[in-house]
Amino acid sequence: MIVRRLLVSMPALIGVLFLCFCLMKAVPNDPALIIAGADARPEVVAGIRKDLGLDRPMLLQFLDYIVHVAQGDLGRSIISNKAVSEELADTIGPTTELMLGSMLLAVPLGLVLGTLAAVQRGSWLDRAIVAMSVAGVSMPVFFVGLILIQYVGYVWDLLPFTGRTGPVWDGGLPALILPSLTLGSVLIGPIARLTRTAVLEVLGADFVRTARAKGLREWRVIIHHALRNALIPVVTLVGLQAAFLLGGAVVTETMFSWPGVGRLAVGAIVSSDFPTAQGAIMILALAFLFINLLVDVLYVVLDPRVQRT
Amino acid sequence: MSAVASPVAAAAAAPASVPTPVGRRSALAVRLMRDRVALVSAVVLGLIVLSAMLAPWVAPYDPYFTDLAIAMQTPSAAHWFGTDNTGRDLLSRVLYGSRNTLMMGLAGVLMGGALGALLGILAAFYQRVDPWIMRAVDIMLAFPAILIGLAVAAIFGSGLTAVVFALVVSTVPDVARVARGAAVGVMGQEFMEAGRAVGVPDRTLIWRYLALNCVPTIAVFLTLRFGQVILVGASLGFLGMGAQPPVAELGMMASQGRDFLFMAPHIAVIPSLAIFAIVLTANLLGDAVRDVLDPRLQQ
Numbered sequence: 305m306i307v308r309r310l311l312v313s314m315p316a317l318i319g320v321l322f323l324c325f326c327l328m329k330a331v332p333n334d335p336a337l338i339i340a341g342a343d344a345r346p347e348v349v350a351g352i353r354k355d356l357g358l359d360r361p362m363l364l365q366f367l368d369y370i371v372h373v374a375q376g377d378l379g380r381s382i383i384s385n386k387a388v389s390e391e392l393a394d395t396i397g398p399t400t401e402l403m404l405g406s407m408l409l410a411v412p413l414g415l416v417l418g419t420l421a422a423v424q425r426g427s428w429l430d431r432a433i434v435a436m437s438v439a440g441v442s443m444p445v446f447f448v449g450l451i452l453i454q455y456v457g458y459v460w461d462l463l464p465f466t467g468r469t470g471p472v473w474d475g476g477l478p479a480l481i482l483p484s485l486t487l488g489s490v491l492i493g494p495i496a497r498l499t500r501t502a503v504l505e506v507l508g509a510d511f512v513r514t515a516r517a518k519g520l521r522e523w524r525v526i527i528h529h530a531l532r533n534a535l536i537p538v539v540t541l542v543g544l545q546a547a548f549l550l551g552g553a554v555v556t557e558t559m560f561s562w563p564g565v566g567r568l569a570v571g572a573i574v575s576s577d578f579p580t581a582q583g584a585i586m587i588l589a590l591a592f593l594f595i596n597l598l599v600d601v602l603y604v605v606l607d608p609r610v611q612r613t
Numbered sequence: 614m615s616a617v618a619s620p621v622a623a624a625a626a627a628p629a630s631v632p633t634p635v636g637r638r639s640a641l642a643v644r645l646m647r648d649r650v651a652l653v654s655a656v657v658l659g660l661i662v663l664s665a666m667l668a669p670w671v672a673p674y675d676p677y678f679t680d681l682a683i684a685m686q687t688p689s690a691a692h693w694f695g696t697d698n699t700g701r702d703l704l705s706r707v708l709y710g711s712r713n714t715l716m717m718g719l720a721g722v723l724m725g726g727a728l729g730a731l732l733g734i735l736a737a738f739y740q741r742v743d744p745w746i747m748r749a750v751d752i753m754l755a756f757p758a759i760l761i762g763l764a765v766a767a768i769f770g771s772g773l774t775a776v777v778f779a780l781v782v783s784t785v786p787d788v789a790r791v792a793r794g795a796a797v798g799v800m801g802q803e804f805m806e807a808g809r810a811v812g813v814p815d816r817t818l819i820w821r822y823l824a825l826n827c828v829p830t831i832a833v834f835l836t837l838r839f840g841q842v843i844l845v846g847a848s849l850g851f852l853g854m855g856a857q858p859p860v861a862e863l864g865m866m867a868s869q870g871r872d873f874l875f876m877a878p879h880i881a882v883i884p885s886l887a888i889f890a891i892v893l894t895a896n897l898l899g900d901a902v903r904d905v906l907d908p909r910l911q912q
Contacts, residue, residue: 319752327764442893444844446851446867447885450874458875551759555848559871570852573767581767588760 309600316593324586325369328578329362373586379579381572388583391568396587398468399564402553405484410491411542417492418499419531425504433496440493445552449486449559457482466561483560490552491545498541502534509533536606543599550592565591644905651901658894661887665711674702676709676861685877697866697880698873707887710861713773714850714888717862718843720777725784725842726835732785733792734824737800738815747793750786758783758845759852766854773862776855780842787838788831795830799823833906837899840892847888863888 353359357368372378378388421433457465463482470476506512507530515525554566561567569584571577645651664671673693680700688695694703736746756764762779769775799805800823808822849855850864858869863884870881 315748316752316755320755323756323764327768438896439889439893442840442844442889442896444847444851444864444867444885444888444892446848446864446871447882447889450867450871450878450881450885454874454878546757548757551757551845551848554759554763555851558852569763570854573763573771574853578767581763585760585764585767589756592757592760593755 309597313593313597317590320586320589320593321370321373322366324582324589325366327582327585328369378583378586381577381580383572383575383577383580388579391580392565392583392587395563395565395568395584397471398562399553399557399566399591401472401480402483402487402556402562402564403549405480406486406488406491406549406553407542409484410488411495411538413488414492414495415499415531415538418496419503419526419534421496421500422503422507422530423526430500434500437493437497440489441497443489445486445490445555446559448489449482449556452482452486453559468563483556483562486559487549487552487556490548491542494541494545495538498537499531499534502537503530506530506533536603539599539602539606543596543603546592546595546599550588550595554588645901648901648904650897654894654897654901657890658898661711661891661894662715664708665715668705668708668712672702672705672708674705676701676705677859678702685873685880687877687879694883695877695879697870698877703880703883706861706866707863707884710863710866710884711887711891713856713860713862714843714847714864715891717773717777717780717846717855718839721780721784721842721846722835722839724777725781726788726831726838728781729785729788730792730824730827730831733789733794734796734819734827736789736793737796738819738823743793746789750789753782753786756783759848762845762849762854763852766849771854771857773856773860776846776849779849780846783845784838784842788834791834792827792831795827796823799826802826829906833899833903836902837896839899840895843888843892843895 350359357365360368376389378392380386381388381391384391417433417437421430424430453465456462464479465482467479468476469479472480503526507526512525512529515529516522520528550566553564554570556562557564557567558570565584565587569581569588572580572584645655668676678701680696682700683692683696684698684700686692686696686700692702692704694707697703697706732746732750736743758779761782762776765775765779765782766772769778805818805822808818813822846855847862847864847867850862851868853865853868856862856865858865866884867881867888870877870879870884873880
């Protein structure tokens with residue numbers, strides 16, 4: 305099952321690489337011309353093109369590109385002249401930290417809110433939670449960020465809101481909270497909404513009645529029987545939302561000057577640093593593929609029934 | 614059921630609603646009118662769209678006229694939404710900005726929807742090309758919308774066109790899947806077989822028999838999608854990949870206001886609120902339309 309899933313994601317992987325390759329090729333400037341200078345003689349430019357392998361068939365160039373990528377060679381940044389792979393290596397950690405942080409905040413919060421709403425169905429609490437989750441899905445990420453920066457960061461001066469102060473285990477936690485909360489806000493609403501639906505559905509099931517009939521305590525019934533079954537759609541949802549989370553990460557990093565891949569990509573595009581932009585976009589796309597793969601695997605672990613189909 | 618909770622609660626409580634086929638448009642309108650949330654959303658969204666369309670006539674000031682003497686004023690009688698950092702009237706800019714933001718979203722949804730629907734329907738009709746189209750769609754799904762926007766902006770430069778292109782590309786694969794699903798259902802119907810048996814040409818079969826029957830499902834999906842597309846478009850604008858100053862676009866305006874957040878928060882907050890209002894009403898309306906038109910989509 306897992307092996308087959310890996311095979312299925314191969315075309316997507318090649319697609320990602322190919323599009324990134326096209327990104328390199330579609331750049332309006334001829335790299336040979338840049339190296340040779342604008343007033344170089346044509347034969348010099350042709351020589352450089354040959355040295356760079358730009359005169360070979362596209363397919364060969366593409367295969368070459370894959371080999372380079374596999375070796376971790378993504379070219380050099382035009383701006384800093386550092387290897388793109390080095391620049392990326394510095395940013396992957398912070399982005400992972402941010403995504404994990406936001407999930408750690410959003411998933412439990414969404415589960416609790418959704419379960420509360422389902423258990424108290426029809427109450428004012430239920431209505432408030434449902435209304436909040438609808439509002440949450442309609443809110444631009446940057447709006448949440450702006451409000452958190454303005455109040456929690458600036459007016460009340462509770463938490464830092466620019467940059468990263470270091471790893472979490474080394475005093476970096478306060479700086480991580482606001483960005484994670486901003487990014488996580490995208491997820492809380494959908495998770496709460498889905499958990500509510502799933503728990504409501506399960507609460508009416510026979511095995512829940514059996515559990516109650518056995519005389520189990522209500523919270524045990526809800527946590528062990530209802531919530532566990534409700535988790536399956538929630539995991540799928542988190543996977544599906546990975547796209548939004550990655551997109552949101554780009555915005556969040558830019559807002560909070562968080563030194564992650566997204567901010568690197570935006571900065572590189574703004575300053576026309578094509579090799580860096582291409583590398584950053586590729587890493588983000590690969591991360592997306594990887595998250596989806598992870599979700600599928602997790603799905604099998606949580607719900608053994610999937611394996612058989 | 615309460616005003617705020619009803620469409621979502623109805624969606625959550627699932628099989629309660631009865632799947633009655635609604636054929637006539639008037640019936641749809643009547644049922645939507647009965648839903649208070651849908652009614653309020655429709656009115657608010659309608660007002661926003663109308664005022665955005667009529668921006669040149671209803672805007673109280675020139676959205677590009679700067680006057681540093683009145684920069685960063687908070688909302689007042691003369692300037693309902695206050696003024697921005699160069700003294701431009703924010704209400705006028707929000708009206709013009711909504712125009713660009715709405716156009717962007719609409720273009721993305723309509724063009725992406727048309728292209729996706731075509732791909733999905735063709736995949737369902739010609740089974741030979743089905744695996745190819747769906748494989749391509751899977752690959753397209755591997756790129757989140759924001760990434761596509763970044764890539765397009767990297768190649769062609771930032772601008773509204775880049776954002777619209779990204780929105781179209783990111784809408785295509787999802788619509789293609791939904792359209793294919795709907796079309797496969799229709800393909801199994803007897804009238805398709807009958808049409809084929811009496812020798813109706815492929816083109817007529819596709820357009821008059823197949824596509825027309827898929828339209829409601831696709832339309833509902835696109836209505837639900839509109840809000841998300843606006844959000845992505847505004848985010849790209851916020852990142853500086855979209856409309857360039859001095860053109861007004863809500864996401865970009867919020868981003869510019871960010872630089873003056875501590876001195877004049879309203880410059881960033883008001884455009885953000887405008888986006889929120891558009892997306893919220895569009896989402897609520899989309900939910901309600903779905904509940905009425907296609908109860909099966911409720912999950």
